Amino acid sequence: MVRRVEPADAKAWLAMRVALWPDVPNDHEREIAEHLRARPDSSECLVAELSRVGLVGFVEVGLRAYAEGCLSSPVGYLEGIWVDPAHRHHGTGRRLVEAAERWAMAKGCTEMASDRLLENEASGLFHAAVGYTEVERIVCFRRSLSVEAA
Numbered sequence: 001m002v003r004r005v006e007p008a009d010a011k012a013w014l015a016m017r018v019a020l021w022p023d024v025p026n027d028h029e030r031e032i033a034e035h036l037r038a039r040p041d042s043s044e045c046l047v048a049e050l051s052r053v054g055l056v057g058f059v060e061v062g063l064r065a066y067a068e069g070c071l072s073s074p075v076g077y078l079e080g081i082w083v084d085p086a087h088r089h090h091g092t093g094r095r096l097v098e099a100a101e102r103w104a105m106a107k108g109c110t111e112m113a114s115d116r117l118l119e120n121e122a123s124g125l126f127h128a129a130v131g132y133t134e135v136e137r138i139v140c141f142r143r144s145l146s147v148e149a150a
Helices: 008-018 028-040 092-106 122-131
Strands: 002-004 044-048 054-064 075-083 112-114
Touching: 002 054, 002 092, 008 028, 008 044, 008 054, 008 075, 044 092, 075 092, 092 112
Parallel strands: 075 112
Antiparallel strands: 002 044, 044 054, 054 075
16 A cells, blocks of 8 residues: 555654665654654655555655756656565555656646666666656766865
């Protein structure tokens, strides 16, 4: 079953987020608490739950004004999706994506978008398997604007 995340899911959601984004600064707990408290209209977390196992996956979906390759606005955006390795290849990821797409359509979106790191080939294969088409590859740059950089 795929459903909206609830406050009782916070600990499991945290563990899944850390599994998906282990190198992200430790903002997971704060972001989860803010989401559960504010329930923003522009984003949602949906979880996949098995009756005897508990939560086995999640998708975070949001609205963006623009996404590469899209012609409409707002665009539904798969911000992150993760399924426990023991439960992959059984349709759980597809069900999460379909639920995220329904959420986006209810918000007026006519397109969905997503991204992946170039080296994450498994993510590319997953996106293709659930019907997404690669539209662009980019390289991002960064420069600090501190006083010392001047």
